Amino acid sequence: MDLTPSQEAPTPVGASRPFWQGARAALSTPGLVLFGSFTGFGAMTHDFGWPIWIAALSTILIWAAPAQLVLAGALASGAGIAASSLAVTISAVRLLPMVVSILPVLRSDRTSLGARLLAAHYVAVTAWFEGLRRTPALERESRMPFFLGLANGLVLGSTIATAAGHAAAGLLPAALSIGLLGLTPIYFLLSLERGAWGLGERLAIGLGLVLAPLIATVTPRFDLLWTGIIGGTIAFLIDKAARRRRSAQ
Known part of the structure; x- marks a missing residue:
């Protein structure tokens, strides 16, 4: 057919x-x-x-x-x-x-x-x-x-x-x-902020901005690595705790 x-x-x-x-x-x-x-x-x-x-x-x-x-x-x-x-x-x-x-x-x-x-x-x-x-x-x-x-x-x-x-x-x-040379990272940062919708994402961006210059003075060779690990972990844990609190209410 x-x-x-x-x-x-x-x-x-x-x-x-x-x-x-x-x-x-x-x-x-x-x-x-x-x-x-x-x-x-x-x-x-x-x-x-x-x-x-x-x-x-x-x-x-x-x-x-x-x-x-x-x-x-x-x-x-x-x-x-x-x-x-x-x-x-x-x-x-x-x-x-x-x-x-x-x-x-x-x-x-x-x-x-x-x-x-x-x-x-x-x-x-x-x-x-x-x-x-x-x-x-x-x-x-x-x-x-x-x-x-x-x-x-x-x-x-x-x-x-x-x-x-x-x-x-x-x-x-x-x-x-x-x-x-700084145009691309600036645009990328603004795009990330615009696309961030959850608490964890916004915290990760904010912590990265705060921690990066501080960690760079301690370990300049691994500043990005440690900024990502520390800031990302803190943001993840806070976001996870906030979700548990909301689900418990």
Whole structure:
């Protein structure tokens, strides 16, 4: 018996359409803020004495401004390529929780191992935040193509911004270059505050702001790690106690 139009199975959405939708999403406000940060990074690489192609290649391969600054600082201090690469690798461990949290959202039954590994490479703060914010509203099969389009758009724009910042280094004051690098963490902090809905999330943000400068004076090398562990644990315990009190009433 023939199926009526209402009984027909939905036509699967091709990968190209969500991919280009993700690429267009890269031009939203978070993407533009990110491009501004990489413009500042490009200007700083000019001061480090890097050729423009090395600066652009570092954005493509490393794809994380903090890790790229680690590389620049290590090379400037006289460290070898192997030691500098190891420092960059260690700094990337901070992205592991982001990878673990977003891949289950993106994957479907048809997602290949290669696509998951490629998506893991693209996970950085902006791509992770926008991916978690936008992809849950999409069909499962469209999420990975959308994220890859978003990430590729962000990488392409950031690479162009890096090259532009390097080329315009003589026109940018040093203070402005450093200030541009701070755009992304500031935007990320404001986005987290806006998206925080529970007591635990708001406490974690507030405790992080208070504890970070204090712990940095005690252990500058592990300040972020200890700030997250201490502040996150306190926020979790307070939130858990508040929930128990509400349920007991």
